Amino acid sequence: xxxxxxxxxxxxxxxxxxxxxxxxxxxxxxxxxxxxxxxxxxxxxxxxxxxxxxxxxxxxxxxxxxxxxxxxxxxxxxxxxxxxxxxxxxxxxxxxxxxxxxxxxxxxxxxxxxxxxxxxxxxxxxxxxxxxxxxxxxxxxxxxxxxxxxxxxxxxxxxxxxxxxxxxxxxxxxxxxxxxxxxxxxxxxxxxxxxxxxxxxxxxxxxxxxxxxxxxxxxxxxxxxxxxxxxxxxxxxxxxxxxxxxxxxxxxxxxxxxxxxxxxxxxxxxxxxxxxxxxxxxxxxxxxxxxxxxxxxxxxxxxxxxxxxxxxxx
Numbered sequence: 001x002x003x004x005x006x007x008x009x010x011x012x013x014x015x016x017x018x019x020x021x022x023x024x025x026x027x028x029x030x031x032x033x034x035x036x037x038x039x040x041x042x043x044x045x046x047x048x049x050x051x052x053x054x055x056x057x058x059x060x061x062x063x064x065x066x067x068x069x070x071x072x073x074x075x076x077x078x079x080x081x082x083x084x085x086x087x088x089x090x091x092x093x094x095x096x097x098x099x100x101x102x103x104x105x106x107x108x109x110x111x112x113x114x115x116x117x118x119x120x121x122x123x124x125x126x127x128x129x130x131x132x133x134x135x136x137x138x139x140x141x142x143x144x145x146x147x148x149x150x151x152x153x154x155x156x157x158x159x160x161x162x163x164x165x166x167x168x169x170x171x172x173x174x175x176x177x178x179x180x181x182x183x184x185x186x187x188x189x190x191x192x193x194x195x196x197x198x199x200x201x202x203x204x205x206x207x208x209x210x211x212x213x214x215x216x217x218x219x220x221x222x223x224x225x226x227x228x229x230x231x232x233x234x235x236x237x238x239x240x241x242x243x244x245x246x247x248x249x250x251x252x253x254x255x256x257x258x259x260x261x262x263x264x265x266x267x268x269x270x271x272x273x274x275x276x277x278x279x280x281x282x283x284x285x286x287x288x289x290x291x292x293x294x295x296x297x298x299x300x301x302x303x304x305x306x307x308x309x310x311x312x313x314x
Contacts, residue, residue, distance in 0.1 A: 034067045035096035035296050039285055040086050041073035042103045042127070043207060046235055047261040048281045049073055049101075052126075055282030059289060067293060070095065077175055077207040080107045087111040091118050097292035099285060101126035105179040106133045113137040121295040125288035127180040143304045144287045148183035148258075149190070151277035151309035152232070155256045156191025158275040158313045159228050162254060165196030169228040170219050172205040172212050172236050181207075184232040184258055192230075200226065205236040213239030220247045228254040234264040234276055241272045260312050268314050275313040283307070 039056050041049040053071055060069040070090065074082045083103050088111060090098055098120055102108040109129060112122050116139050124143045134141060159169070171188050174181030185202065192199050200223050205212035216229055220243060229244075231237040237257030244253045250272060257264055260278035267273040284307060291302045 034065060035293070036068040036070060036094070037097045037099060037289055037292050038070045038072065038090040038093075038095040039289070040083065040090065040098060040100040041071075041285075042083070042101050043077040044073040044075055046077070046207065046233070047263055048233070048235075048259045051261065051281040052101075052285045056285040056289060058282075059286045067289075069289075074103060077103055077178075080104050083108060084111045087115055091115050091120055095120060096296055097121040097123065099123045099125055099288035099292050101284075102129060102178075103127075104175070104177050105130040106177065109133040109137050109139075112141060113139050116141070121292050123288045123291045123295070125284050127178050130179065140301065142291060142302050144291055144302075144307060145180075145284065145305075146279040146307050146309035148180045148279075148309070149187040151279060151311075152184040152187025152230075152258060153190045154187075154309075154311040155258060155275045155277050156188045156230060157195070158311060159230060159254050159256050160191050160195035160197060162274065163195065163197060163227055166198060167227040168198050168200045168223055168225050169230060170200055170223065170226060171202040172215055172229060172231045172240060173202060174204065174207045174232040174236075176204050181232055188230040188232075197228075205231070205239070207233050207235060209235045209239040211239070212236030213243050216240035216243035217247065220244065220249060220253065226253055228256070228274075231255065231257045233257060234259040234261045237273055237276065238263060238267070241267055245272070268312065271314055273314075275311060277309050278312050279309045280307065 072086050080103050098115055116122050122141050124141045126145050128143045173185040203215050205215055229240045231240050234257035237255050241255045244250055255273045257276040260276045264273055264276055287307055295301055
């Protein structure tokens with residue numbers, strides 16, 4: 001099973017190789033022509049960001065001549081230094097705007113402050129930057145993204161509806177310094193508390209399938225009465241579902257995720273995963289790009305925008 005998990009991750013990396021510049025486009029530093037927008041995402045091993053890339057590229061194609069697009073991302077969710085370096089690179093290349101899904105809600109703020117001070121329009125998507133850190137840096141960056149706590153609560157409620165008060169559940173959360181990871185954990189906890197469920201363990205899977213698989217295997221061994229594992233993204237849900245199958249407890253331990261990536265859909269169909277949340281990754285970057293273009297057109301910086309998140313259940 002570990003081999004198949006590694007193969008899945010490798011395939012994702014191939015599909016999501018960084019598109020640093022589109023064929024036929026001039027360098028971002030050119031003074032003439034349409035503005036250049038840099039999309040900086042998180043882990044290239046996560047299918048969610050492949051979907052985000054496809055949505056952004058489709059939007060650019062539909063608005064040919066209106067703006068250039070540079071797409072970048074990092075190799076894994078915890079490679080903060082690489083994402084900071086990408087921000088610096090994009091500023092050096094002379095992009096007009098940066099639309100970023102930060103890997104950490106605080107660590108990216110200094111680099112984004114330098115970008116803003118260099119005259120680059122910055123829009124935050126997916127994972128919200130820490131408001132206190134932004135205030136301390138003296139900058140305002142609009143956020144475009146879903147209410148992750150609400151989405152996770154909906155998923156948790158779908159799981160709770162299949163359980164009874166007192167049943168044991170565990171949470172595999174994302175990166176603990178990421179705002180969206182924190183909010184999803186809180187949403188799961190909200191649902192568990194309301195239903196009287198017992199949360200016996202909360203551990204970080206760093207958004208990664210392999211790590212979640214290892215954590216889930218240990219949880220199943222340590223908590224034989226465990227009835228559900230709530231995962232803060234679908235990559236981790238895939239890993240947890242594999243652990244449940246390997247332990248011979250399929251159908252006995254419920255699995256939930258978040259993101260509604262294509263790889264999770266067969267598991268929803270066969271019942272291996274009970275529920276997930278769709279935050280419409282194909283549109284998230286587009287919303288951010290549209291906000292950036294609005295700023296570049298001389299309009300006032302947009303207010304934070306709450307985007308849709310929908311429960312997807314079997």
